[in-house]
Amino acid sequence: MVEITRCALRIHADPKNRRLRTPRSLDTSSEEVFEVAQSWMKDCKCGDFWKEPGERFYPKRLLDLEQLRGANGITDIDSLTILSEHGDVERKKVYLIETDEVFVQRSIGATELSMKVWDSKKKNKSVRKEQKNHRYVTLSHCWGKPKSVQGQLRLDETTKERFKREGIELRELPKTFRDAILFACRLDKVGFIWIDSMCIIQPTESYSNRSKESVKDWLEQSRTMDQIYRGSFLNISATAAVDGDQGLFFSRRPEYLWEDEINVNYSGTNLFGSEKIGSTERDQLTRCTVIDVSFWDELVENAAVNRRGWVLQERLMAPRVLHFCRDQIAWECAEFEDAEGHPEMNLTLRAKLGSIVDEGRLKDLTPEAGRTLRNNRLNGFPDPDKDMTDLYIYELWKHIVEVYSRTQLTVSSDKLIALSGIARRFCEGNSKLFTLPNKYIAGLWSQNLESQLLWQVNELFRDGVFENPARRDATRAPSFSWASIDTPHGVTYPDVTDYKPEETSERRTRAHNQPKELMLEVLKHRIKLSDEDNKFGMVVQGRLLLKPRYLRRIELRRLHPPLRVPYSWRLKPDASTSEVVQTTSKAARPLENANLYLDAPESDVDIFFDDAELYCMPVAYGERTVRESSRYLYCLLLKLEKHVEFDPEANASNKRRVGLSPPTQYPMFRRIGITKLSNHLDKDAQNALMSEDNKLEICLD
Numbered sequence: 002m003v004e005i006t007r008c009a010l011r012i013h014a015d016p017k018n019r020r021l022r023t024p025r026s027l028d029t030s031s032e033e034v035f036e037v038a039q040s041w042m043k044d045c046k047c048g049d050f051w052k053e054p055g056e057r058f059y060p061k062r063l064l065d066l067e068q069l070r071g072a073n074g075i076t077d078i079d080s081l082t083i084l085s086e087h088g089d090v091e092r093k094k095v096y097l098i099e100t101d102e103v104f105v106q107r108s109i110g111a112t113e114l115s116m117k118v119w120d121s122k123k124k125n126k127s128v129r130k131e132q133k134n135h136r137y138v139t140l141s142h143c144w145g146k147p148k149s150v151q152g153q154l155r156l157d158e159t160t161k162e163r164f165k166r167e168g169i170e171l172r173e174l175p176k177t178f179r180d181a182i183l184f185a186c187r188l189d190k191v192g193f194i195w196i197d198s199m200c201i202i203q204p205t206e207s208y209s210n211r212s213k214e215s216v217k218d219w220l221e222q223s224r225t226m227d228q229i230y231r232g233s234f235l236n237i238s239a240t241a242a243v244d245g246d247q248g249l250f251f252s253r254r255p256e257y258l259w260e261d262e263i264n265v266n267y268s269g270t271n272l273f274g275s276e277k278i279g280s281t282e283r284d285q286l287t288r289c290t291v292i293d294v295s296f297w298d299e300l301v302e303n304a305a306v307n308r309r310g311w312v313l314q315e316r317l318m319a320p321r322v323l324h325f326c327r328d329q330i331a332w333e334c335a336e337f338e339d340a341e342g343h344p345e346m347n348l349t350l351r352a353k354l355g356s357i358v359d360e361g362r363l364k365d366l367t368p369e370a371g372r373t374l375r376n377n378r379l380n381g382f383p384d385p386d387k388d389m390t391d392l393y394i395y396e397l398w399k400h401i402v403e404v405y406s407r408t409q410l411t412v413s414s415d416k417l418i419a420l421s422g423i424a425r426r427f428c429e430g431n432s433k434l435f436t437l438p439n440k441y442i443a444g445l446w447s448q449n450l451e452s453q454l455l456w457q458v459n460e461l462f463r464d465g466v467f468e469n470p471a472r473r474d475a476t477r478a479p480s481f482s483w484a485s486i487d488t489p490h491g492v493t494y495p496d497v498t499d500y501k502p503e504e505t506s507e508r509r510t511r512a513h514n515q516p517k518e519l520m521l522e523v524l525k526h527r528i529k530l531s532d533e534d535n536k537f538g539m540v541v542q543g544r545l546l547l548k549p550r551y552l553r554r555i556e557l558r559r560l561h562p563p564l565r566v567p568y569s570w571r572l573k574p575d576a577s578t579s580e581v582v583q584t585t586s587k588a589a590r591p592l593e594n595a596n597l598y599l600d601a602p603e604s605d606v607d608i609f610f611d612d613a614e615l616y617c618m619p620v621a622y623g624e625r626t627v628r629e630s631s632r633y634l635y636c637l638l639l640k641l642e643k644h645v646e647f648d649p650e651a652n653a654s655n656k657r658r659v660g661l662s663p664p665t666q667y668p669m670f671r672r673i674g675i676t677k678l679s680n681h682l683d684k685d686a687q688n689a690l691m692s693e694d695n696k697l698e699i700c701l702d
């Protein structure tokens with residue numbers, strides 16, 4: 002590969018044996034496109050568990066496609082077009098089934114599935130002949146704006162019986178559902194589809210009025226969402242559709258997808274490195290394809306459906322995903338990625354800061370994929386943490402949180418739930434990723450927790466100013482968790498490390514002068530779950546008990562143009578700090594520090610009140626994956642709230658305390674942001690901050 006800005010040249014290794022798969026059809030609903038999808042499914046072995054009856058999992062509810070599959074012409078695209086044009090297909094029906102009611106349990110190892118069906122004439126259930134089409138598929142889609150969703154048919158207590166007994170006519174469903182259903186009917190042995198709003202009982206009350214009973218089914222199903230997607234034969238992704246009315250398919254200009262080819266004469270250049278490609282004059286004219294390395298981002302990563310929070314989990318958990326994009330289809334499974342218009346291309350290449358890097362596949366959750374991500378960040382520097390257990394697993398988690406934090410959720414409290422299946426995959430089950438036991442703490446992990454507190458909300462530099470429109474929802478996660486923040490630009494998850502000092506000779510000689518890398522200890526942590534059965538789900542309260550080595554009162558200032566940074570902080574001048582400041586040569590007043598990143602200044606309004614008690618707490622030197630001289634002292638900015646006991650269940654245990662001393666009260670703080678002091682430029686500020694030790698243990702909520 003040779004880089005030309007965001008484009009690369011791909012050399013044709015063997016021009017005679019090239020796969021010719023140039024798209025020609027004018028619509029992604031065509032036979033040609035269907036055949037490309039079929040060929041991917043044939044090449045992929047990720048859905049092979051469907052051959053093992055013992056490994057089959059069925060969701061609680063499914064839409065049964067059997068009657069539709071039996072209808073004439075449904076599996077043939079030409080007849081289907083004719084049927085659609087005459088409206089005949091619109092009256093065909095799918096039925097809701099509850100799998101524990103209708104699947105006849107046969108002995109384990111049975112290759113066919115039998116079903117009980119409701120016979121409306123006899124008004125009882127009879128056993129239908131064996132179900133040959135025993136596979137189910139899932140759908141990833143955008144619900145669309147609340148207004149367009151309002152009138153949509155959905156499963157609730159009032160529609161359930163009707164969906165089961167009378168069925169649902171296709172014309173009642175949004176176009177995306179209809180397209181997905183008809184596509185699923187054409188797949189080998191697929192008899193069912195799972196669609197969230199049709200298979201989970203939707204609460205009828207508005208969000209704020211929901212009773213515990215009305216969300217019971219939703220909570221139960223959301224706990225198994227990862228299993229539902231993991232068990233599917235295929236996840237159909239309406240990747241480009243912004244709402245239910247757009248459907249899976251789009252018309253297109255196929256010639257726009259054709260890759261450009263050029264002849265490159267590389268004689269006299271080192272364009273292809275030292276590698277010699279032939280030695281004769283004739284061979285030096287090399288046929289190359291020009292490829293745009295940013296196309297996968299535009300086609301898939303930034304597509305409408307992948308901006309939805311829930312979809313990341315669906316995409317990662319499903320064994321394979323077929324993306325219906327704007328002008329072509331694309332494929333993702335644990336083994337390979339492909340796109341109709343870019344056969345033979347290495348789709349994991351991305352343009353990053355002027356160079357082309359291999360990011361690996363998002364769906365590849367293996368230590369090897371974590372190692373690739375790590376190496377990209379190290380950028381040639383030696384790894385200070387190379388012996389740390391689970392180092393590459395944390396890299397995967399960092400990548401997932403960073404992608405997830407840029408997505409949006411309709412319901413704010415879903416933040417942790419919509420990621421819970423992925424979190425579970427990291428630390429539970431046969432294929433868990435962490436080798437050490439690790440407890441989930443509202444989006445962070447208990448091992449090496451100190452370093453994980455150093456996440457940062459990304460700002461956008463636009464029109465000469467830094468912009469941070471992030472909002473905090475304090476009801477769904479503690480302030481020390483990134484999950485409390487909604488931001489369009491996402492967060493940067495920190496380098497996860499155990500902060501063991503590097504074993505370099507330089508460090509050993511300086512060790513007694515240098516402060517240790519980590520200046521904070523998490524003594525205890527406590528998470529109170531909203532749903533006791535889902536330890537990866539919503540939390541009512543999260544609290545840490547900390548022992549910081551330094552903790553200094555500061556004041557925060559808003560700055561105004563022409564200054565390009567919006568805020569600064571300085572140590573609050575008082576008797577003890579003024580003495581420190583006067584010893585510095587630069588100024589008689591405390592040093593201003595403007596390298597700070599407030600988490601959500603627009604919603605954390607109380608941090609600007611005159612009586613707000615703000616503090617700066619140095620945590621560690623970072624980032625570890627850069628040259629030591631380029632590192633900063635990372636400090637959390639905190640706001641003092643009140644005094645609390647550490648144990649949130651203190652009331653329950655009060656009885657046992659009768660006659661004992663009252664429980665200890667700790668000052669309770671809230672995280673408001675992070676600041677960085679350069680090792681190179683901010684030495685005075687670092688020294689001032691660390692001029693006196695802190696004795697207190699504190700709570701962070």
Ligand SMILES: [Zn+2]
Pocket residue numbers: 044045046047048321334335336337
């Ligand atoms: Zn595969």
